[in-house]
Amino acid sequence: MKLSNIAAVFFDFDGVLCTDRFFAVLKPDYPHVQEWISQHVFGGEKWGDKWMRGELNYRQINRVISDATGISNELLDRILPEGVRRMQVNTTLIQWAETLKNQGVKVALVTNNMDVFNEITIPDKKLDKTFPVIVNSCDYGLMKQDENGKLFDIALQKLGLTTFRDVWLIDDSAGYCDIFKAKGGEAYQYSNLQDFEQWAEKQFSERK
Numbered sequence: 001m002k003l004s005n006i007a008a009v010f011f012d013f014d015g016v017l018c019t020d021r022f023f024a025v026l027k028p029d030y031p032h033v034q035e036w037i038s039q040h041v042f043g044g045e046k047w048g049d050k051w052m053r054g055e056l057n058y059r060q061i062n063r064v065i066s067d068a069t070g071i072s073n074e075l076l077d078r079i080l081p082e083g084v085r086r087m088q089v090n091t092t093l094i095q096w097a098e099t100l101k102n103q104g105v106k107v108a109l110v111t112n113n114m115d116v117f118n119e120i121t122i123p124d125k126k127l128d129k130t131f132p133v134i135v136n137s138c139d140y141g142l143m144k145q146d147e148n149g150k151l152f153d154i155a156l157q158k159l160g161l162t163t164f165r166d167v168w169l170i171d172d173s174a175g176y177c178d179i180f181k182a183k184g185g186e187a188y189q190y191s192n193l194q195d196f197e198q199w200a201e202k203q204f205s206e207r208k
Contacts, residue, residue, distance in 0.1 A: 008106035015172030020087035054138035
């Protein structure tokens with residue numbers, strides 16, 4: 001498949017390259033803790049946003065969870081890294097990214113993510129072997145929705161590009177896709193692999 005007229009493709013991580021959850025290992029033995037995390041860390045109080053902006057690290061988040069639920073803080077400090085290592089990436093999408101690179105298309109990973117992503121996920125899944133540019137929100141104090149999508153600008157610059165023309169975003173968030181398109185790029189809102197493969201084959205085969 002010839003993709004010479006595609007300048008770059010940006011990939012999201014959560015919801016695209018991976019659908020597993022950090023704290024899923026808690027559910028069998030500590031369902032109330034896992035439920036509290038879903039509601040409060042990634043829900044109402046937005047502790048997760050502070051974590052993804054680098055305002056808190058994973059040990060501080062674990063203390064918040066421990067104080068609220070009574071689970072041992074030391075146990076959380078052991079369980080969270082284990083849960084992160086158990087997460088699986090979508091190998092089909094990773095291979096697709098490799099195919100893009102092999103045909104001269106630049107690729108980047110742009111993610112709202114945490115310290116454990118840098119410390120564990122990237123080396124464990126060897127994501128830096130596939131993606132020469134990885135932009136993680138916690139390293140910049142910004143999430144994708146902040147400052148008019150500045151994280152996308154950072155990734156573009158790191159790829160050596162100056163325009164979003166012929167640059168694609170693959171992301172499960174409609175909001176982030178809209179931000180990207182407003183910059184002049186194109187975006188596909190990812191929901192599942194089957195639909196994506198059908199879309200990609202049609203979209204990119206038309207550009208041969």
